[in-house]
Each structure stands twice: as C-alpha cells, then as structure tokens.
Amino acid sequence: MNHKSGANCPKRNDSPVIYGHGSRAMDDHNTPVSPPSGRRPTLSQVAAAAGVSEITASRALRGGGLVAKATADRVQAAARDLNYVPNRLAGTLAGGSSRQVGVILPSLSNSVFADVLNGLEDRLEDAGYQPVLGISNYDPAREQRLIENLLSWRPAGIVIAPADMTEASRALLVRADLPVVEIMDVDAAPTDMAVGISHHSAGRAMAHYLLGRGYRRFAYLGHAIDSDLRALARLDGFRGALGEAGQTLAQCLTLAGSSSVKLGREGLARLLAEAGQPPDLVYFSNDDMAVGGVFHCMAAGISVPGDLALAGFNGLEIGQALPVPLTSIASNRAAIGIEAARHLIERFTGGTPEKISDVGFRLIPGKTA
C-alpha cells in the first residue's frame, strides 16, 4: 500500500547542522554508566539474587520447563534487574554447540552475494544463529586464512561460496567435521553439501534460447574471468551449446577488473571497435556488464535489439527496470541463501538434507535479444 502526502511529507525538528568534512575532538568522553560491581553480572550473581543454584538459574534462563514456573519467573526477574547478558563463549565452551555460522564470500561489491547473504542472515537469525563473515576477494590464500580463522571460533557450520579452494582449505573443512554448504554452484562434487544452480547449464540454456531466436554471430564480453569460476562455467556451457549447433563464438573479450556497469559499457565500445564484422549478439558475463552494454548502445545510438542484441545473467532488478528489459537468466540468489540456511539448520537438528540442492534458474526473455 502506498501513502502519499501532498506538499507535506514527514518533517522533523531542525537538527544540528554540520557542514562538510572534519571531526570533533573526543573531549567530553562521558564515563560509562554504572560499572556496577566492577564486572558484568554473571549467572552466579543472578542465581544468588534469585536464591537458587547456578544450574537452576541456567535452566530457568534457557527455558525448557525443567524448572518450576515460580522459580523460573524469579530467576528471569533477577536477570532483568541485573541487566544480565549471558556469555555464550562460556556456554558454548561448556555445553558444546555454538550458534555461530561461518560465512565466506568472494566479494560484496557484487550485489549477487549481498542478496545471498541477506537471505542467509534472515533465516539464520530466525533460527537463533549468527553469521560470522569473511570476504575472500577471490583470493584462495585469503580464503584459506579465513577458513582457519572462522574455524577457531568453533562455528556450528560453514557456508562458503568458493573462490578457488586450495587443497589445504578443503582439508581444513573436512577435518573440521561440521556441516559445510558450498553455495552458488552445483556443478562440482561438494565436500559436504552444495546449494546453487548449474552455471554450466545456465550458459547452455541461454545459448539455446538465442539460437532459437535466430542469432548467429555471437560475441562474449566478460570481466576478470579467471578468478570467477562461475562466469567461466557459464561461458563454457554457452560455447559448448553453440558448438553442438555448429556455431562458434565469433568474438570474445575479457577485461581485467571486477564486473561493473562501467566496465560493461566501456568494454562493449571496445569490442565493437575491434570487431571486423560486427556481432549480432553480445553475451555478457553478467547483468552488471550487460546493463553497461545497454547504456553504451543508448549513448551510441545503437538500436537494441535491432542493430545489436544483448544478453546477461542474474536477472538483476536493474536490468528488468531498464526501458528495454534485459534478456537474462534469473539466478535465484535469495533462494540460495535461504536454502543454504535450511540445509544447515536441518543438519543442526539431526536431519539429513539432500547433498546437492539445485534451486534452478529461469530464463527471462526480456526485450534485448
């Protein structure tokens, strides 16, 4: 439901205004309020306040009905009064299973991973788990270091979008002997579980679609593809399907740097400049790049798809909001995060989810190809 308001949108009282860039000294560092008895309250203090033993307090606070209602109420009241915040480090150390989940992603500048993380966080949080994050920047060494670091927190599980795992990384995960979900790609055999789509198939599917639309002179424009294994898999599938149909990739340009609208825009300009006979379709490594391509065409007066057709991957919102919606493949990103969370949680609760879960993709016809 939308609500509008004529010329009187929400206002707020005038607040202090700071112009430009600068910083204020940390002068009046207000002393922390109430360091009550030196430290933060512990369970034993709560127990004492409620007149019960530590373990009873523990049980009362964790719930589970092992404690008489009246007692439990008393304990909870005491905890509230003392502003007790449990120490899960101690709890986990003593009791066993952590409620943290290690999450390793190759990047966050790509909105794809942000979407996955969003879905993942939401479900984990609801189940009482907290993600501990690491970004590998597509660097296998950093990825390995992250795995070690995260494991040292003894997480309940790991979710990883592998960049290019070293053998050592894989060994670490295997030895750790905890649920591990490898996300994004289901083409390779996972260490433990995998949730994602087949990027190889996605590439093939797009090729089939485009062949069916009658395109014949294909070009590819990609970003630093060596470190993006999934983009490589799509290209591989794309080219494979072309080959089976007796076609080839007439032109193929990959640019250093991570994918972006800007790179796609500049890249397309360059690709067309270098082309002998221009392609009738350009397949981009993803939607960011493809949207850049659309922008180039707009600016250069190239009619899409009349003069040149464009196709991407991911089904990003921006591509669909374009004046001419982008031909792409919806990669079901949020579903991957949600599904990964489900796998972990199921495992935590004693279940045995499928080893490989393919959330599937969907071709979006769009209007650019």
Added chain:
Amino acid sequence: MNHKSGANCPKRNDSPVIYGHGSRAMDDHNTPVSPPSGRRPTLSQVAAAAGVSEITASRALRGGGLVAKATADRVQAAARDLNYVPNRLAGTLAGGSSRQVGVILPSLSNSVFADVLNGLEDRLEDAGYQPVLGISNYDPAREQRLIENLLSWRPAGIVIAPADMTEASRALLVRADLPVVEIMDVDAAPTDMAVGISHHSAGRAMAHYLLGRGYRRFAYLGHAIDSDLRALARLDGFRGALGEAGQTLAQCLTLAGSSSVKLGREGLARLLAEAGQPPDLVYFSNDDMAVGGVFHCMAAGISVPGDLALAGFNGLEIGQALPVPLTSIASNRAAIGIEAARHLIERFTGGTPEKISDVGFRLIPGKTA
C-alpha cells in the same frame, strides 16, 4: 591492464551437466575423514607432542618471543602435525579480549550498506578481527534483539548503522562498556563514536546547487521514509534550504516499500500523472530511485534535463555509467567502513580516536540537473 583473446577465451574441460531444478539424495554420505582420537586436538595434546607444558605451547603459538626459538619451532611443528586449530572461545574466555566485532546494518539489499560492510570487513580482517553480522531490516525491535545476541558473544566492539534505536538498545550498548561506532550519520550525538556524513547537510547542499542552477518548481520522490531516518534527514535539509531561499517543495510523494529502481520508475510516472503543473526538478531519496526516474524518462520520451531535471543521492556507480550521468552526491561509503574499522582498532590498541568523524560528501554535478 586488460588482456583480450580473440576467439579463444579461457576454456575448461567439460564438466558434468545438470539441467534445471532438483536435488540428489544424500546417499553416499562419506564418513568424516579421521576423527583422530575422537575429538579435535587441544593445546595440551600439542604440548605433550612437543614435550613442553601447556602454557609454554600457548606462548609459543601466540608468538611474542617469550619462548626459546628451538622450543617454539618444536611446538609449531607439533601443532602442524596434529592439525591443531586453536579454540578462541576458550582463549577469549580465559584471556579476555575477543577478536570479534558485532556489525548491525538495517539492510543488505541496498548496495550502500554492502559497500560499507566491504570496507569494514577488509580492514577488520587485516587487523585480525572478524565481523559478526546482523541485519535489522529497519526494525527497532529486531535491532535490539540483535544487539543482545551480539553482546552475548562478548565482541571487542560494535559497529551499528542505527535504524531507530530504542532506549533499551542504547542502554544495552552503554552498559556493555565497549567501543561502539555508529555509522552513516553524524547529525546526532552518538553514544560513543560516530562515523559518517551529515545527511542533513547533504540535503541542503543539493538544494543550494539546484537553486543555483535556476530550478524553481521542486518535487520530491522517496521510498518508505519513516523508517529510513537518513533519507528523512536529507529531505529535511533540502526543504530547509529551499525555505531559506523563499522556495517550497511543490510536490512530495513517498511510496511504501524499500528503495529500488523499479519503485523510482513507477513512482515518477505516478508523480507526474498526479502533478498539476509539472515540476522542473525531482529530487529522489537516493540514486536507486533516481535511476528508475531516468529510465521512466527514457521510456516516456521525456528529455532530461530539458523537460525535467533529476537528482539523487549516493553517487552510485550505476548512476554515473548512465548515458546521461546522474546529478548526485557521493556518500563515501567505503570510506565510512574503513574509517569505522580504524576507530575501533585504534580504540582496541589503547588510542582515543575522535568522537565524531565526518568523512564528507561530494556533489557530483552530472548531467541530469
């Protein structure tokens, strides 16, 4: 540096292909490799293997030169042989300071926060800290729950982009008595430290710029603004500056839902449909919305900025890659993350960074206004 390759982009061996959506049963669940002696190795096992006491092993592993070189080497070798992974839960519990940092953001679907998180993670990671993430979805109650949860892991510090902190949330943070960085906005007095820009000033700056360009009939198009306090602050500053110049906001439309290109596109259509006398400029709550506005104009044949001028906020890459680059304000997102990390780390190491750090913004003239 770019590298291109004619028609022979990187290939890879054909990999197994899975079509469409589905899942394979978890049949051959390979038994975990080597649960060596039932559990994972502990420090005491490493110590035993190296023929030293636990504490010596601990010191050797942590470095610091308190242990004779030869002994340290022996311990490290033993640790490697046993595949020892330290248990930081135990370490933190015994020793004191954690190496986790709680991070609370209102959303991740907005690339702005992904950018901040990216910068933050990078610096924290380099300093040996791990972010533990929570997403509040602009919900104060969830925000408070997240604070409680994160505090229970006894993090070394907290970074929070406040959605609309409850009194209880604020009290939790104060009592926790740890470094807290409130990010994004420096307009209000922070609990502890703040890193960001003044959104109020950003709104004013844009108003001044646009007034200088001669626009007089202003409209505003925003998303669910009640929960996005920073967008509200910008609008507030914008309107304030207009008022000082004797101008008013002729039209103001806010739409339910989070900001998106689609919402901006549809919103602008609606705003123009509802307008009596059409505005000569539309100020959007942010660049996502504004890009949507640009798309609407393209599709509807409205010339920008001739017929209608548009302005946004954030300086997103997409806006600048548009055929007509967007007039906007660069909000220095990565810098906020980096700066927040710096503040925390400085605090961890005994320093006293500034209480408020304004990373500043920059007006991007663009070509849409």
Added chain:
DNA sequence: GCATTCAATGACAGCGCTGTCAATAGGGGC
C-alpha cells in the same frame, strides 16, 4: 501405610585456554 515414581533442585567436574606467580638454570660482576 509403604514402596515407587516423578518433578524440582543441587553438587561437581570440566570445556580449552591464559594470567599470575613461582621455580629453575645459566651468566656475569665483584
């Protein structure tokens, strides 16, 4: 009425590690 059962609570030990203080052994100074 007495054994039996169950609900409610508690004592104890220990999770894996590190801070503190103590012990040991050489080396150097006088």
Added chain:
DNA sequence: GCCCCTATTGACAGCGCTGTCATTGAATGC
C-alpha cells in the same frame, strides 16, 4: 666463590557456563 639478574619454563587457578549424576520431597498405587 658467591650473589644477583635474566631467560626460560612450569604449576595453579579460574574465565562463565552446562552435562551428568545425585538428592530431596511429594504424589501415586496397591
């Protein structure tokens, strides 16, 4: 030759909590 100092190592306790078993008292059954 004796004492002091430093470098190196270790013993001990304890971080805050929970699993396991034990204890208590009251309710139940016959």
